[in-house]
Amino acid sequence: MKDVMIYKEYIGSVHYNTEDEIFYGKIEGINDSISYEGSSVSELKSAFEEAVEDYLELCNLNGKEPEKMYKGSFNVRITPELHKQAAQRALIAGKSLNQYVEEAIEKYSAKEQK
Secondary structure: OOOEEEEOOEEEEOEEEOOOOEEEEEEEOEOOOOEEEEOOHHHHHHHHHHHHHHHHHHHHHHOOOOEOOOOOOOOOOOOHHHHHHHHHHHHHOOOOHHHHHHHHHHHHHHHHHO
């Protein structure tokens, strides 16, 4: 797993600055840039949770949706051979390449959540 924290379904990145000897991060998957820091892991965790709470309260006060909106489409760059294999397997399965890739992502994501 990457260096992340999760609080109320929000993901926060975790980084360490060796020069300043401080942990820092930002809330991922939102439309704004909200960062936090701490001099220890426990301080970083508390700062992250407080940042999430403050952000949610601010969004609520302003009638703003806190989560980033995803349009449901994105470009994926893969090797031509993998593209060919996926297209062939999709055809054999009687599915579009889009359906095939969507199902593969769903299966992989379900495994990652366990």
